[in-house]
Structures are given as structure tokens and as C-alpha cells.
Amino acid sequence: MGQTNPPFMSGIPELLLLRLLAQRDMYGYELVRSIRLVTGEAITLGEGVIYPVLHALERSGALKATRKAVDGRTRVYYRMTAAGRKRFSRLQGEWQRIQSGLNMALDPETDVPT
Amino acid sequence: MGQTNPPFMSGIPELLLLRLLAQRDMYGYELVRSIRLVTGEAITLGEGVIYPVLHALERSGALKATRKAVDGRTRVYYRMTAAGRKRFSRLQGEWQRIQSGLNMALDPETDVPT
DNA sequence: CGGTATACCTTTAGCTACGAGGTATAGCTT
DNA sequence: AAGCTATACCTCGTAGCTAAAGGTATACCG
Numbered sequence: 001m002g003q004t005n006p007p008f009m010s011g012i013p014e015l016l017l018l019r020l021l022a023q024r025d026m027y028g029y030e031l032v033r034s035i036r037l038v039t040g041e042a043i044t045l046g047e048g049v050i051y052p053v054l055h056a057l058e059r060s061g062a063l064k065a066t067r068k069a070v071d072g073r074t075r076v077y078y079r080m081t082a083a084g085r086k087r088f089s090r091l092q093g094e095w096q097r098i099q100s101g102l103n104m105a106l107d108p109e110t111d112v113p114t
Numbered sequence: 115m116g117q118t119n120p121p122f123m124s125g126i127p128e129l130l131l132l133r134l135l136a137q138r139d140m141y142g143y144e145l146v147r148s149i150r151l152v153t154g155e156a157i158t159l160g161e162g163v164i165y166p167v168l169h170a171l172e173r174s175g176a177l178k179a180t181r182k183a184v185d186g187r188t189r190v191y192y193r194m195t196a197a198g199r200k201r202f203s204r205l206q207g208e209w210q211r212i213q214s215g216l217n218m219a220l221d222p223e224t225d226v227p228t
Numbered sequence: 229c230g231g232t233a234t235a236c237c238t239t240t241a242g243c244t245a246c247g248a249g250g251t252a253t254a255g256c257t258t
Numbered sequence: 259a260a261g262c263t264a265t266a267c268c269t270c271g272t273a274g275c276t277a278a279a280g281g282t283a284t285a286c287c288g
Binding site for chain 2: 265269274
């Protein structure tokens, strides 16, 4: 099945979006392209993933959307709220925890206790 | 919902199980305890997670199970197969990729391209 | 005028982690 | 003897989230 990124992806789209929007306002299509770039092509997320997450973040109050017309096309810009910043740092901390726990376990020096 | 570890958990139970079983044969209940230990308490996985994954890995040929009676209790020991070893290294590589991509993006030095 | 790029969006499917619950034995404590 | 805790296995249902596919519309280039 879906074999673009596989496993290890849960929660990651949200974290990436919050990371990018912490820096500056961006719109959906732009976020899709940026994610590919800032992860060094390691992670590619389609629009079908990005838009639903953006909408959910808006509903939960982490983001605020504003429509802006540029060259006849309508862009929906997202801006991070205070709640969003809080959520971002919480998720980032959780990511650190999981990551270091897993890396500790994967370390060949770590031996499995009896 | 389920707030023991939250997000970032997809694929991780499988990777941890394979990591532990790469070292030596173990049984389910033991694996549950070991995971807590080797991750420095960062990750705790319940039996409801472990058993289904073990069964799936067995079905797919990554593990081979053997029942062994110890002190009147029956333990099901799992041993990694060649296919399992292969799957382990593939997953580990994928984890590296996702991890470094995400960390690159999270690095404050990384600036979002315009 | 047709194709490609931009820009938005929804629906459906499917995986999988997780909690709750269920069985059974062994051993310790009261 | 009764009851609790620990060991050891297991299943089912829910719910969250990713992902692919498909759908609309405008702008620009040849």
C-alpha cells in the first residue's frame, strides 16, 4: 500500500506544519513544497494529508486562516496562535522523548537485560 | 485518546520487538517489560499492542514461535528468522531517514525557503 | 486551444496503537 | 482456605491518522 514514506509517520505532519508556521505565515500549497525541501527530500506529504491537518489545527485554535487574493488565485494563509505555539513545543518535547527512547534501545551498546 | 505515549508511535512497536529479538529469543510478557527498560521508561507498550504485532510478524515469516513450559506456565518464545533480520534492517534504515529528515526540519538553524 | 502549474478541497480506505476485558496458574500473605 | 499479586497468554472494539485518488477552478505558455 501507500509506500511513499511508510511507518513512523504518525503525528509528523502536524509537527512539521507547526514548525514551518512558527517561522512565518504560509499557505497550503506552499507548505507542501516546503516540507519536501526542509526535510532534504526525506519526507514528502501530499495535499490530501496537509489540508485536513490544517483544517483540524484551525478548528482546534492552533492556527488562524486568512484568505488572500494573489494574481487572481485565492490563497489561504495560516498564522500560528499562542495556543499553536504551545502545542508546537509540547509536541516537540514528546518527539524528543520518543526519539531518544528509541535510539537508546537501538544503540548496539545497549544490552537487553535478563 | 490513548495518552500513554501519544503520536509518533506508528511502526515503533514492530521496530522495538525486532531489535530485542535480534539479540536473543524472548517471550511476549518478557518483551513488554524489556521495552520499558531499554527505552529508559520513555516508551511503554501494553500487551494489547505487543501480542498482535508478534502474531503478525510470525504470520509474515519474520519470527518463529515455540511453546515452552516453565514452572507450570507456558511461554511462547519467539526467534528471529533470516527474513526477520532483513525486515529489521530495512525498518531501521527507514527510521534513520525519517528521523534525520525531521530533525533537519526542526533545527532552528534551518530557515524556511521563500 | 490544449497542456501544465498553481491552488484549493473532500471522500474513502486502511492500518495500527491502545484500552479494556478475559482466562488460567503459581505463590505469597492473612 | 481465601484472597491478592504476579506471571502469562489472548481478543475485540474504537478511534486516530495517513494516504491515494479524485474533483474544481484559474493563470500562463506555446
